[in-house]
Amino acid sequence: MKQEAKKVSDREIEALELLVPSQASKATHSAYFRALSVSQRGVLCIEAGNLVRVAQDGSKIIVEKAKPRRKVTVGEVITVRKVDRHAAGGCA
Template sequence: MELMTFESPVNAVLSGQEAPERSLKRRVPMTARTKQLSDKEMDALERQIPDLAQIATKTAYARALLVSDSVLRVDSGDLVRISLDGSKTVVAKAEPRRKVKVGEVITVRRIEDQTAGGRA
């Protein structure tokens, strides 16, 4: 039986390792039988989704900071650049969200003179 190996993304971010350099932590068989879940078990798993989504969001935020030294986010209606050291710089007023229709083309413009180190 062939085995697939991977490391938890949270551990990779916290250790600062990139994907190719990850150590092999856990072995999972590629051929696994599917388990039939009861409604009670399925409900218990579904209740975990918000917590898992929160962890994934925080992990992505931390990974973005590690890779680029700053991230953009919306705080109180302002687009703010947050640096790795925690300093905040207001970049612009955040425009209101808009709904996008399927197939709609959105044109994004880049403002070159306001990027830090060539990054948007």
């Protein structure tokens, strides 16, 4: 039994594409709270240029100043190296 693929109009595709940012935001927040609920040490995040550890109780500790983001010019080639899992503490 083959099912015929449903044809989707451009208008329907555009309507679905408009939902992507809100769904991505919800998924990110959900992952953050899930990580916070299972982590005993807290979750690291960036706030106001600082690397901050957020604990389950909501308390925040500034770990250190975050390094500035790398500025990239259009057309610049960036070489990315693979991080060894053992060297990164198994977190990579």
